[in-house]
Amino acid sequence: MDIFLIKATQLILALAILVIIHEFGHFFFARIFGVKVEKFYIFFDPWIELFKWKPKKYYGGFGKKKRFKNATPDDEDKTDNKKSSFWGDTEYGIGWLPLGGYCKISGMIDESMDTEQMKLPAKEWEFRTKPAWQRLLIMIAGVLFNFLLAIIIYAGIVYVTGEKYVPVSEAGQGFTYSGEARKIGFHNGDIPLTADGEVLENPAEARMKMIQAKNVTVLRNGTDTVNISIPEKFILNLEKEAKSDTATVSFYNYRFPARVTQLMPGEGAVKAGIKVGDDLISVDSVPTPTLDEFFRALPGHDGKTIPIGIARKNGNRTDTITAMVTLSDNSKMGIGLEIDPAAFFKTKEIRYNIFQSVPRGIEMGTDKLTSYAKSMKMIFTKEGAQSIGGFGTLGSIFPEQWDWIAFWNIAAFLSVVLAFMNILPIPGLDGGHVLFLLYEVIFRRKPSDKFLEYAQIAGMTLLILLLLYANGMDIVRLFK
Numbered sequence: 436m437d438i439f440l441i442k443a444t445q446l447i448l449a450l451a452i453l454v455i456i457h458e459f460g461h462f463f464f465a466r467i468f469g470v471k472v473e474k475f476y477i478f479f480d481p482w483i484e485l486f487k488w489k490p491k492k493y494y495g496g497f498g499k500k501k502r503f504k505n506a507t508p509d510d511e512d513k514t515d516n517k518k519s520s521f522w523g524d525t526e527y528g529i530g531w532l533p534l535g536g537y538c539k540i541s542g543m544i545d546e547s548m549d550t551e552q553m554k555l556p557a558k559e560w561e562f563r564t565k566p567a568w569q570r571l572l573i574m575i576a577g578v579l580f581n582f583l584l585a586i587i588i589y590a591g592i593v594y595v596t597g598e599k600y601v602p603v604s605e606a607g608q609g610f611t612y613s614g615e616a617r618k619i620g621f622h623n624g625d626i627p628l629t630a631d632g633e634v635l636e637n638p639a640e641a642r643m644k645m646i647q648a649k650n651v652t653v654l655r656n657g658t659d660t661v662n663i664s665i666p667e668k669f670i671l672n673l674e675k676e677a678k679s680d681t682a683t684v685s686f687y688n689y690r691f692p693a694r695v696t697q698l699m700p701g702e703g704a705v706k707a708g709i710k711v712g713d714d715l716i717s718v719d720s721v722p723t724p725t726l727d728e729f730f731r732a733l734p735g736h737d738g739k740t741i742p743i744g745i746a747r748k749n750g751n752r753t754d755t756i757t758a759m760v761t762l763s764d765n766s767k768m769g770i771g772l773e774i775d776p777a778a779f780f781k782t783k784e785i786r787y788n789i790f791q792s793v794p795r796g797i798e799m800g801t802d803k804l805t806s807y808a809k810s811m812k813m814i815f816t817k818e819g820a821q822s823i824g825g826f827g828t829l830g831s832i833f834p835e836q837w838d839w840i841a842f843w844n845i846a847a848f849l850s851v852v853l854a855f856m857n858i859l860p861i862p863g864l865d866g867g868h869v870l871f872l873l874y875e876v877i878f879r880r881k882p883s884d885k886f887l888e889y890a891q892i893a894g895m896t897l898l899i900l901l902l903l904y905a906n907g908m909d910i911v912r913l914f915k
Contacts, residue, residue: 438835441833441835441836441837442830442831442833442835443830445830445833445834445837445842445845446826446829446830446833447533448842449833449842449845449846449849450533450535450849451477451478451533452584452846453581453584453846453849453850453853454477454478454535454536455477455536456580456581456584456850457536457577457578457580457581457853457857458475458476458477458536458537458538458577459475459580460576460577460578460579460580460581461538461540461573461574461576461577462475462525462538463576463580464569464572464573464576465538465540465562465573466521468565468569468572468573469559469560469565470540470541470542470560470561470562470565470569470573471524471525471540471541471560471561472524472525472538472539472540472541473524473525473526473539473540473541474525474526474527474528474537474538474539475525475526475527475528475538475539476527476528476529476530476536476537476538476539477528477529477530477536478529478530478531478532478533478534478535478536479530479531479532479534479535479536479537480528480529480530480531480532481530481532483497483498483531484496484497484498484528484529484530484531485497485528485529485530485531486528486529487500487526487527487528487529488526488527488528489523489525489526489527490520490522490523491503491506491523492506493506534902540562540573541558541560541561541562542557542558542560542561542562542563542564543561543562543563543570543868544884544887544888544891545868545891553884567872567875567876568876570872571869571872571873571876574865574868574869574872575858575865575869577857577865578854578857578858578865578866579854581850581851581853581854581857582800582804582850582851582854584847584850585800585803585804585847585848585850585851585854586793586796586797586799586800587796588796588843588844588846588847588850589795589796589799589800589847590792590793590795590796590797591792591796591843592840592843592844592847593785593787593792593795593796593799594787594788594789594792595840596840597784597785597786597787598637598783598784598785598787599777599782599783599784599785600637600638600639600777600782600783601638601689601776601777601780601781601782601783602636602637602638602781602783603626603627603628603635603636603637603638603641604626604628604636605780605781605782605783606626606689606690606776606780607779607780608624608689608690608691608724608725609623609624609625609626609654609690610623610624610625610626610627610687610688610689610690611623611684611687611688611689611690611725611727612625612684612686612687613673613676613683613684613685613686613687614676615669615672615673615676615686616673616686616687619663619664619665619666619669620661620663620664621653621663621687622655623690624655624656624690625653625654625655625661626653626654626655627641627645627651627652627653627687628652628653628654628660629651629652630644630645630647630648630650630651630652631644631648631649631650631651636783638689640802642686642687643806644806645665645686646665646669646670646673646686647665647670647806647809647810648665649664649665650662650663650664650665651663651665668813668816670810670813671813671816671822673685673686674822675822683727683730683731684727688727689776689779689780690725690726690727691725691726691773691776691778691779691780692714692715692716692724692725692726692746692779693714693715693716693723693725693726693728693729693730693772694712694713694714694715694772694773694778694779695709695710695711695712695713695714695715695770695771695772695773696711696771696772696773697711697770697771698710698711698769698770698771699769699770699771701769702763702767702768702769702770703760703761703762703763703767703768703769704760704768704769704770705769706760706761707743707758707759707760707761707768708758709743709745709758709760709768709770710747712747712748713745713746713747714745714746714747715729715743715744715745716744716745716746716755717732717742717743717744718732718733718736718741718743718744719732719736719741719742719743720742720744722744723744726772726773726774729772733762733766733768734766735766736762736766737762737763737764737765737766738761738762738763738764739761739762740759740760740761740762741759741760741762742757742758742759742760743757743758743759743760743768744756744757745757745758800847800851803847803848803851804851804854804855807851807852807855808855811855821908823904823905823908824905824908824909825902825905825906825907825908825909826906826909827906827909827910827913828905828909829849832845833845861894861897861898862890862891862893862894862895863891863894863895863897863898864894864898867890867891867894871887871890
């Protein structure tokens, strides 16, 4: 339950931040161009809100409001935008349905579906009276602010932490590949060189570049260069494999020895004389030169006493010895093992000053956006549709323990996702409004209000159905 709460809290906090920034983009440009924003809400408030507040006017919640002392009644018909406050003419609030948020901008057909307002004479402070280029900027501002937020977060992360990793080329023992990767031609021990001709270095970035490439070149056996063709649905096969109970590797991992870092008092390893720093090179006479091979060889010896081969450094030499270890009923021996490749291979560390962090943030944000856009085509396949997830899937990507760096990394990625999804040309999303505005710019005439109303209804219906489907798939997977 604690893990669920931690993940849920991170998800809600991330969504709240992203929604605020997205809607503030719309708000900011609307107010710059003199358009009134009637409401600014975090999360949706169908039927009732949790909290609402209008500066110097009122506050309240759950359908009730209390006016501030000396507050004057609202008179929307007398609003003079040139004299109005930048912030003061908007009601700010928190809804109870955490599916997004909204700005209710005067004089436009949006998710509020306030069609009665559109029947009244147009006013100078309404969206519909502004030039098309101003309306276009107002509509793309949310997407723009989300992308800028991602850049700022990535820049902040590299400024604070820098980047430290083992370059792909420094993996002396190559990589271990998952079953799906081996099916298409990867061999354990291969070192990736290029993806569609682009040299690979940072393993985190190399992973997605390899998955989305058409061809990957690897170094095999230290001398042979081998070209591997990547199938179009490889990313979906990897995702399916990662969700299986038998998966031990997600696409690829560095290969390095099973090195002991911790010993549990009173357990089999301590009793057999194993020490911290020992490399475990065999299990019951089966060679285990790498960590993944050790993990595969150990199960199945429940409660048995078996020989464990050990490579132990002794000054400038390495001694090979055998220890007889009694395993527990679930084939455990009471050890902790090194999982950081930096303990075995040469690392590359980059520190950024504030001026260097911004271009790196832009590069990281652009790479994430490009990768996500490329992967979106898979959604239109049968396998891709089955992999769609809702809030359960989003929550699962957050760590089980609170880690601010991990939180901000995920928040930045979700901000990129939100920017991309919102610019899709679907009525009900920002991209739908942009599509109709571009139509107006090109053909010099607006679509009718009635058409926009029907398009908004159709788009919102589609989005609700997609939302129900995505979260329904989470429920289905939960009971599988």
